[in-house]
Amino acid sequence: MSAADQLLVVIDPVARRIDGESVRIAKDVLCAGAQAKICWPEGVEEFSRALARRGGRRPVVVGDDRTLLRTVTLLQREGGLAPSALSMVPVGTAPSLELARSLGVPLGAVAAARAVLEGSPRRLDLLVDDSGGVVLGDLCIPAPARPLAPTVWGTCRSLVRTLVGAPSPVAAALAHRLRVEADGVLLSDLDRPVAGVSLAMAGGAAQVVVEGGSGVVVRARASVVTVSAGGSGGGSGGVCGAGFRYRVGSVVAGPVWTRTWTTGSWCLTLPSPTPRA
Structure with missing residues (x-):
């Protein structure tokens, strides 16, 4: 048996606490087959x-989405994503396995362990940011939450707006001031309100969508995307001094003032396609 046929199975301690039986089943299936x-x-x-x-052993992680993301991040930082495919046996609660499900990893312990042994590597897209973080799913920068004012003050302002017919500042309050660049091309600048930005990987590139505060949508396809927040000065309608936050699945990161994402790839072992009759 070659080193490539040997497995290093790393079991996350949280998985052992949450579902020790699934961990035991996965371990038994993997040890019986390799x-x-x-x-x-x-x-x-x-x-x-x-x-x-791990040496030349194929890495197999047993755990949830955070375990998978931690593993891919570690391998990416040491340059170990390219040589061999990573494998996963998902163990955790349903909300903590949304990424594994979306990637096509079987959620049952037996099925996932068999996919490790009998599956084939699939090349997938990812994003790497300038801080060393890794994004495996779609990313979005949602509109910022409107700051909460005291109830009485908020009621008074609403009454005044109603009486004098002043325009509501809600749209401005719920918009970012962001500079968005895709492969060096400016999609939006700080003088324009942005309701949201999203990045979705497809075909080795990031599909960038910028939703303007006025309803205008700008789309682009790029390998490098940079988003920067405006300054801390007031009066522009943006969020002052807060930077921006971004969300990947259920995980929210930030706030940050600027972030650059670069496309990349990794390999994940998934069930082999069923031959057509």
Whole structure:
């Protein structure tokens, strides 16, 4: 058996606490079908060390979406994404496995373990940001939440607007002032309100959608996307001094003043396609 046919199975401690039975089943199936070294790290540092010492073994992680993201981030930082495919056995609550489900990983312990042994590597897209973070799903920068004012003050302002017929500032309050560049091409600048920005990977490139505060939508396809927030000065209708936040699945990151995402790829072992009759 070659080194490439050997497995390094790293089991996240949270998975053991949440569903020890599924962990046991996955371990038994993997050990029955391959030469597998099982690691039981107790924390993030031990998890990282186990992965770094894998040698020529194929890495298999047992855990939820955060476990998968942590693993891909570690492999990307050490340049270990390209040589071999990563495999996953999802163990966790349903909300914590949304990414695994969307990628096509079987959610049952037996089916997922068999996919590790019998599946084939699939090349997938990802985004890497300038801080070393990795994005495996779609990313969006939603409109900022409107700051909450005291109830009485908010009621008074509404009454005054009604009496004098003044335009409501809601649209301006719920818009960013963002500079968005796609491969060096300016899609939106700080003088224009932005209701939201989204990045979706497809065919090795990021599909960028910028929704303007006036309802205008700008689309582009790019390999490098940079988003920057406006300054802290008031009166422009933007969010002052807060930067912007972005969301990937259920995880919210930020606030940050600027972020650059660059497209990349990784390999994940998935069930082999069923031959057509």
